[in-house]
Amino acid sequence: MHPVLVPTAPAQARAVVATAYGGPEVLQVVPIDPGPPGLGEVLLDVRAAAVNPWDWKSYSGTAGHDPARLPMRLGLEASGVVAEVGPGVRWLAPGDEVVAWPVSGAYASRVVVPEQSCVRRPASLGWAQAAGLLVTGVAAVHALAATGTGSGDVVLVHGGTGGVGRLLVQLAVLRGARVVATGSAASADDLRELGAVPVAYGDGLVERLHALEATVGPVTVAVDTVGTDEALDASVALVADRSRIATLAGFARGTELGILVLGSGRGADPGTQVREAARGQLVELAADGSIEVHVARTYPLEAAAEAHRDSRTGHARGKLVLLP
Numbered sequence: 289m290h291p292v293l294v295p296t297a298p299a300q301a302r303a304v305v306a307t308a309y310g311g312p313e314v315l316q317v318v319p320i321d322p323g324p325p326g327l328g329e330v331l332l333d334v335r336a337a338a339v340n341p342w343d344w345k346s347y348s349g350t351a352g353h354d355p356a357r358l359p360m361r362l363g364l365e366a367s368g369v370v371a372e373v374g375p376g377v378r379w380l381a382p383g384d385e386v387v388a389w390p391v392s393g394a395y396a397s398r399v400v401v402p403e404q405s406c407v408r409r410p411a412s413l414g415w416a417q418a419a420g421l422l423v424t425g426v427a428a429v430h431a432l433a434a435t436g437t438g439s440g441d442v443v444l445v446h447g448g449t450g451g452v453g454r455l456l457v458q459l460a461v462l463r464g465a466r467v468v469a470t471g472s473a474a475s476a477d478d479l480r481e482l483g484a485v486p487v488a489y490g491d492g493l494v495e496r497l498h499a500l501e502a503t504v505g506p507v508t509v510a511v512d513t514v515g516t517d518e519a520l521d522a523s524v525a526l527v528a529d530r531s532r533i534a535t536l537a538g539f540a541r542g543t544e545l546g547i548l549v550l551g552s553g554r555g556a557d558p559g560t561q562v563r564e565a566a567r568g569q570l571v572e573l574a575a576d577g578s579i580e581v582h583v584a585r586t587y588p589l590e591a592a593a594e595a596h597r598d599s600r601t602g603h604a605r606g607k608l609v610l611l612p
Contacts, residue, residue: 299397300319301319301320301321301322301396301397301398302317302318302319302320302396302397302589302612303317303318303320303361303393303395303396303397303399304316304317304361304362304363304395304396304589304592304610305317305318305359305360305361305362306346306347306358306359306360306362307358307359308347308358309347309348309349309353309358310347310348310349311348312344312592312593312594312596312597312600313593314347315362315592315593315596316359317589317590317592318359320396320398322396322398322399322400323400324372324374325372325373325374325377325400326374326375326400327374327375327376328374328375328376328377328402328403328404329373329374329377329400329401329402329403330370330371330372330373330374330377330380330386330400330401330402330403330406331370331371331372331373331374331398331399331400332366332368332369332370332371332386332388332398332399332400332401333368333369333370333371333397333398334366334367334368334394334396334397334398334399334612335366335367335368335369335415335419335611335612336366336367336368336415336416336418336419336420336586336609336610336611336612337363337365337366337391337394337395337396337419337609337610337612338363338364338365338366338394338416338419338420338423338607338608338609338610339592339595339596339599339607339608339609339610340364340365340423340424340451340599341599342364342552343362343363343364343395343596343599344596344599344600346360346362347360347362361392361393361395361396362393362394362395362592363391363393363394363395363396363399363610364389364390364391364394364423365387365388365389365390365391365394365419365420365421365422365423366387366388366389366391366394366399366401366419367385367386367387367388367409367415367416367418367419368385368386368388368399368415369383369384369385369386370382370383370384370385370386370406371398373403377403378403379403380403380406384408385408385409385411386406386407386408386409387406387407387408387409387413387418387419387421387422387567387571388401388405388406388407389405389422389423389426389567390405391405394419395589395592395610395612396589396612397589397612407567407568407571408571409571410571410572410575412575412576412577413571413574413575414583415611416583416586416607416609416611417574417580417581417583417607418571418574418581419607419609420451420581420583420607420609421570421571421574421581422567422570423451424451424452424454424455424607425455425459425566425570425574425579425581426559426562426563426564426566426567426570427452427536427550427551427563428452428455428456428459429459429562429563429566429569429570430550430559430562430563430566431452431456431511431534431536431550432456432459432460432463432511433559433562434534434548434550434557434559434562435509435511435531435532435533435534435548436509436532437460437463437465437509438463438464438465439463439464439465440464440465441460441463441464441465441466441508441509442465442466442467442468442501442504442505442506442507442508442509443456443460443465443466443467443468443507443508443509443510443511444467444468444469444470444497444507444509444510444511444522444523444526444527445457445460445467445468445469445470445484445510445511445513446469446470446489446510446511446512446513446514446516446519446522446523447469447470447471447512447513447514447519448467448469448470448471448475448479448482448484448486449469449471449472449475449478449479449605449606450513450514450602450604450605451604451606451607452513452536453469453513454482454580454582454606455579455581456511456513457469457479457482457483457484458482458483458578458579458580459573459579461482461483461484462573462578462579465509466485466504466505467483467484467485468484468485468486468487468497468500468504468507469482469484469485469486469487470486470487470488470489470493470519471486471487471488471489472488472489473488475605476488478605485500485504487500489518489519490518493518493522494521494522494525494526497522497526498526501526506526507526507527508527508529508532509527509532509533510522510523510526510527510532510533510534511533511534511535511536512533512534512535512536512537512538512542513536513537514537514538515535515536515537515538515539515541516538517538517541519535519538520535520538520541520542520545520547523535523547524545524547530545530546530547531547531548533545533547533548534547534548534549534550535547535548535549535550536550536551537551539551539553539554539555539556543555581606581607582605582606582607583606583607583608583609584604584605584606584607584608585598585604585606585608585609586608586609586610586611587608587609587610587611588610588611588612589610589611589612591610592610595608595610
């Protein structure tokens with residue numbers, strides 16, 4: 289007699305939550321029931337979920353201390369396999385492999401996401417790279433579009449080895465621009481490989497940038513990804529047209545200086561249409577090797593607190609990714 293095969297139920301889904309406001313010590317992995325996907329939604333078996341600064345800022349108290357938001361699910365982007373589809377889903381089916389952004393609660397083994405947040409994952413794009421592409425990629429596209437960056441421009445990128453900075457450099461080069469990027473002295477070779485002329489941040493930055501202009505030409509565009517006074521002061525010192533200076537981090541100071549303030553901060557341009565339209569293009573560019581998502585380190589879901597400690601140092605030089 290042949291044995292009777294009994295289907296096994298899927299393992300209990302898990303998710304990372306912040307149980308209080310504070311530091312990474314408030315994070316816990318808890319069992320969850322994601323429930324069935326609703327109208328226009330899919331249930332995703334998560335293969336990878338990327339860490340972004342907003343993930344740890346959201347429970348740090350930066351955005352307030354509303355107790356009604358606790359326990360707080362975390363994670364904005366993921367890659368995974370469609371497990372179920374809800375009513376009204378038109379383009380996806382169980383088994384499809386996708387990249388998803390925006391996601392609410394991506395730090396999980398299973399999560400429900402809108403179909404419209406998903407782009408099919410090409411086989412040439414690894415799970416971790418796919419998960420770490422869209423948050424930083426759409427921000428980079430938004431900055432280049434808002435500043436009108438194109439062929440012939442000389443672009444100054446502050447924070448060239450960060451998640452957004454790395455993609456800014458690569459995408460600006462693809463647009464035909466010359467790129468100068470700031471970083472630590474140890475990151476110079478890394479920046480050159482990305483296609484940028486490196487310059488060390490710190491005292492004397494403006495003087496070093498002026499000296500570089502003799503070889504690369506006058507800086508015509510500046511994009512700040514770090515939000516420091518040094519980055520903003522250097523940008524306005526070199527670029528006369530403040531409509532071609534953008535910040536993705538220095539919201540308050542950027543508003544005072546009259547430059548473009550981009551992102552999700554108060555008074556910032558969210559660039560919703562530009563960012564959403566960029567999803568498919570970014571996946572194609574990453575799949576054919578035109579741009580690279582550098583994954584600095586991966587962690588199991590249970591090590592989310594460690595991943596956040598590493599992210600908060602600001603020295604990751606690439607994406608940090610959780611693998612449920």
